[in-house]
Amino acid sequence: MLLEQIIPLAIAQDEWFWLFGGLFCLIPLVWFIVGILLCIWVYRDAERRGMNGVLWLIIVLIAGIIGLIIYLIVRKDKGSGQAAPPPPPS
Amino acid sequence: MTLVEEIISLxxxxxxxxxxxxPDRTLWIGGHYLPVCARDTGAFVGLLLGYVMLLFLRRKEAKGPPNLYVSLIMMLPLWVDSFGQLFGLWTSTNYLRLITGLLFGVALAPMLVYALSLSPLKGRIPLIRKIEPETAVLDNKNSWFDAKALCISIALSVILFTAIIAVTGSEFPLFYWTLSIPIIAGIVWHFFVLPPLLLIVALRKLFRKK
Known part of the structure; x- marks a missing residue:
């Protein structure tokens, strides 16, 4: 429905549509995949560091690259989120 | 339609x-509206400025990401301005859109190149290959594009901002072409060339493994 409205409008507006229209369809798809991969990485990295993975996934989803930078600044160092090793046997 | 009008139409x-x-959010320069709004004009010009800065100011031996604190300071104004306007807290101006876009674009360029070099596609994308760090490690605190380089970028952004607002409203066509050609180059590279290249490189890698 939406496509039917957009495509004839674009053709009517400009004859350049067919030159770039097909290629343009790829772009949101590629950036969408990149965004999803980034969110998966943030979730897994946060969980590995003992942080709340879901919370950081939501923050990065909402704030995009700014959320990612904030995550990189505040994330814990590797190992600090893991449980303390058991005491040596006495 | 003359050739010039055809190009402007494209x-x-x-x-x-x-x-x-x-139209109310797009700058009028050299007798025409620019191809994109004031915020996007800033972002695309800023991105190109960011790439130029990378050529001269990156620390080739460093592995860490661009300085995160300064990057955040440069990117936050665009986010705050956009969301403030979206939620009706205030109405932005074209000048505010332009400077926030410029700062965002300049800080985004090193982040983007660094992010690409972290991916498995490292070293495979033409042009990017020339400026990305040799090895990129996210946990390394040794900034590849440090605070000093980013501060110089802020200063250049302000100079560029002053130059753009000085020519806004002028009827001299040279100013239109000087700005619109880099903007179109930025759009074509980031939206039409880079995503398909990423896709092709990723698919080639996938099929080679099989």
Whole structure:
């Protein structure tokens, strides 16, 4: 429905549509995949560091690259989120 | 339609694919509206400025990401300004949109190149290959594009901002071409060349493994 409205409008507006229209369809798809991969990485990295993975996934989803930078600044160092090793046997 | 009008029509069409191009939010320079709105003008010009800065100011031996604190300071104004306007807290101006876009674009360029070099596609994308760090490690605190380089970028952004607002409203066509050609180059590279290249490189890697 939406496509039917957009495509004839674009053709009517400009004859350049067919030159770039097909290629343009790829772009949101590629950036969408990149965004999803980034969110998966943030979730897994946060969980590995003992942080709340879901919370950081939501923050990065909402704030995009700014959320990612904030995550990189505040994330814990590797190992600090893991449980303390058991005491040596006495 | 003359050739010049044809080219301007093409530029406007390419701009309309990635931007709303609202006349009240688009700068009028050299007798024409620019291909994209004031914020996007700032972002695309800023991105190109960021790449130029990378050529001269990156620390080739460093592995860590661009300085995160300064990057955040440069990117936050665009986010705050956009969301403030979206939620009706205030109405932005074209000058505010332009400077926030410029700062965002300049800080985004090193982040983007660094992020690409972290991916498995490292070293496979033409042009990017020339400026990305040799090895990129996210946990390394040794900034590849440090605070000093980013501060120089802020200063250059302000100079560029002053130059753009000085020519806004002028009827001299040279100013239109000086700004619109880099903007269109930025759109074509980031939206039409880079994503398909990423896709092709990723698919080639996938099929080679099999």
């Amino acid at each position: 530029f406007n069409f390419i701009g309309s694919l990635v931007c709303h191009r609202r």
